Amino acid sequence: MLNHFKQLLVFGLFFLAACGGGTEPTAPQPTLSPQAQQGKQVFSRDCGACHSTSPDTIIVGPSLAGIASLAETRVEGQDGYTYLLTSVMQPEAYLVEGYENLMPASLSKQLTGEELDAVIAYLQTLE
Numbered sequence: 001m002l003n004h005f006k007q008l009l010v011f012g013l014f015f016l017a018a019c020g021g022g023t024e025p026t027a028p029q030p031t032l033s034p035q036a037q038q039g040k041q042v043f044s045r046d047c048g049a050c051h052s053t054s055p056d057t058i059i060v061g062p063s064l065a066g067i068a069s070l071a072e073t074r075v076e077g078q079d080g081y082t083y084l085l086t087s088v089m090q091p092e093a094y095l096v097e098g099y100e101n102l103m104p105a106s107l108s109k110q111l112t113g114e115e116l117d118a119v120i121a122y123l124q125t126l127e
C-alpha cells in the first residue's frame, strides 16, 4: 500500500515537473562535451581571427562550418581526425584550393597537447 502511494507521489511530481507550472518548455540545446567546450575556447582565442564557423564566411582562412565531414574527404586515404591534426601541425601539408599558406605553423608549438586535442574535438562537432 505504502509503495503504491509512493509510486503515485513520484508520478504526480513528474507530471508537475513535466508541465513546468505553465511556462513554455525550452528547446533542448545541443551540449558540447567538456573537452569540446574547452576546444571552443581555444578556437576563439587562436583560430577565430582567421576562421569563421558560419557557412561561407571567409575571414583569412576558409569557413570551418561542416569541417567534420569535409575533413573525411580532403586527402585520399586520410581519415578526418588525421586531416584535422595535420591541418594544425603542418598547415602547408595540404592547402585548400584558392588559399595561400597563411596559417601560422607556430600554432603547433604554441598549443599544449591538451589544447590541441580539445580544439580538434571541437572541430569534429562542426558537422
Ligand code: HEC
Pocket: 043, 046, 047, 048, 049, 050, 051, 060, 061, 062, 067, 070, 074, 084, 087, 088, 091, 092, 094, 095, 096, 099, 100, 101, 102, 103, 104, 107, 119
Ligand atoms: C593567420 C590566419 C589563420 C589562423 C590563426 C588559423 N588558420 Fe587555419 N587556415 C588558414 C588558411 C589561410 C587556411 C587555408 C590554407 C591551408 O589549407 O593551409 C587554413 C586552413 C585550415 C584548415 C583546413 C580547412 C579545410 O577546409 O580543409 C583547418 C582545419 C584549419 N585551418 C584549422 C585551424 C585551427 C584549428 C586554427 C587554430 C588552432 C587555425 N586554423 C588558425 C589561416 C589561419
